[in-house]
Amino acid sequence: MGKSSCYAxxxxxxxxxxxxxxxxxxLAYIQLHGHGSWRSLPQxxxxxxxxxxxxLRWRNYLRPDIKRxxxxxxxxxxxxxLHALLGNxxxxxxxxxxxxxxxEVKNYWNTHLKKRxxxxxxxxxTHKPKAAILGSANGDPKNWSNLSHIAQWESARLQAEARFVKESKLRMLESAPAPSLSDEHHQFAPPLVPQCLDILRASAWESLISMSRSSSRSAALTNMNGQGNVSFGDHHHVNDHGINMNAQDYGSNFEAPTSDQQLSSLMGYDDAALMSSVATGSMNINELFGEYCGDECSELLPALHHDTGFEFGDAWTSLEQLM
DNA sequence: AAGTGCGGCAACCGCAAAAGG
DNA sequence: ACCTTTTGCGGTTGCCGCACT
Known part of the structure; x- marks a missing residue:
């Protein structure tokens, strides 16, 4: 039995x-009359x-504004x-x-990107490194850093998703009355502000920061700079359009750690340029540490690894692959 | 040349939400 | 408030072409 299908x-x-x-x-009919009711259109x-x-044919193939x-x-x-943020x-x-x-996006994901x-x-x-997942599965205590890694990634993902949802709601409220849903074209108009990429980057960045904090050597770092925390700056980021974004851009309740702000102002760095350098591969994590903490600080990376087993290199590679 | 396996993609299916009466 | 119809969406299927044996 079941519901009758139009394809029956x-x-x-x-x-x-x-x-x-x-x-x-x-094509000729729609160009002349619009689609109107799809049910009555075929006749x-x-x-x-x-x-x-x-x-379906119109939406996925015949519309003139489709890029193939x-x-x-x-x-x-x-x-x-976006898949990391939104899922399927x-x-x-x-x-x-x-x-x-x-x-097309779905097909491309299933046939190319998923495999890649x-x-x-x-x-x-999950968009998490498989090695980390395997490590957590066998219960090996040596893999605690992998567990931590997973937790941080998940945390970052959830934070980003929450911000994305909040941001979307705010923008919907702020924007003018939405065009009619029956207007097929409006759905492919450029998004007002495609910020989710930056949100993800921000969260991934925070994740790295959090990972650095969670290490047992953070106290040593604290002592070195004489402030309350280790920080990479004030959460500024350069978005894909070259616009320097600050914490407020990610939502009104963006919780930039106060200690980060203190340290950032102390150091006087605009980390947007640094973020950009690292994201484009022209600077590695060691150099980044050097920029922020001074030469003596770079010695802390091996120390972090020795004490905690945390692989900054792996984490950074993961981050770069996502960016 | 024929058979087989596989990848890519257009199209189908079924469910859920939205819209309308 | 309820029912029916329409639309939107995501998962799945099946065809086609290519590579390999």
Whole structure:
């Protein structure tokens, strides 16, 4: 039994691949009259298809504002980053990729990106390093740093998602009345402010900071700089458009640690440039430490590793792969 | 050349939410 | 408030082309 489907073989409804002739009919009808009710469209357009099939064909293939072909590196990164934030919410992800359809993004993820992530050692579902997951599974106490790593990544992910949701709600409230949902084109208009990438970066960055704090040598670092905490700065970041973002940009309740602010002002660094340098690979984690803490501080990395087993290199590699 | 396996992608399916009466 | 219809979405399927044997 069950609910009848418009695809059910009955009443001469055609299924399967669309022919060029069918495409022409559908395109011509919509260009002339708009799609209106999809249910009644096929008959009016002279098509032996169900409305649902017509809508899908239009949305995923025939619309003039669809970009087809290879995905750029930037699009790859965007999909990976948004998937880490949003999961399999393909329409939401596609909304951040102008002129790409959710179906195309979904297919691309399933056929390319998922495998690529797996290949470099990341679980494509959780976006966590697989080695860390395996380490936690066997209960080996030596892998406590991996457990910590997982916890930090998850924490960062949840924080980022919470901020993203909050941000979206705020922007929806602030924005003008939304266009009609029946307007297919509006869905592919560029997003107002595609900030989620920066939010993820911010959280990943915070994650690294947190990891440094959680180490048993943080006290030693504290003593060295004479302040309450170790810090990499004041949570400024350069977004993809080259705009220097500060804590307020991530939401009104962004909780930048006070101690970080104190230390940042003390050091007087604008870490946006440093973030950029590291993200582009022109500076590694050791150099970053040197920039922030001075030469003597770089000696702390081996000490951190010796005392805690924490692999900064691995963490940084993971972060870079996500960025 | 034929058979087989696999990857990519368009299209289908079914459920849920939204809209309308 | 309830029911029906329409639309949106994400998971899945199946066809097609290519590579390999």
């Amino acid at each position: 073989a009955a009443s001469g409804i055609k299924r399967g691949p669309w022919t060029p002739e069918e495409d022409r009919k559908l 009016k357009a002279g098509l032996k298809r169900c409305g649902k099939s017509c809508r 072909g290879n995905f750029s590196l930037h699009e790859d990164q965007t999909i990976i980053q 919410r393909w329409s939401a992800i596609a909304a951040h990729l102008p002129r790409r359809t959710d179906n 992530l797996a290949k470099i050692g990341f679980d494509p579902v």
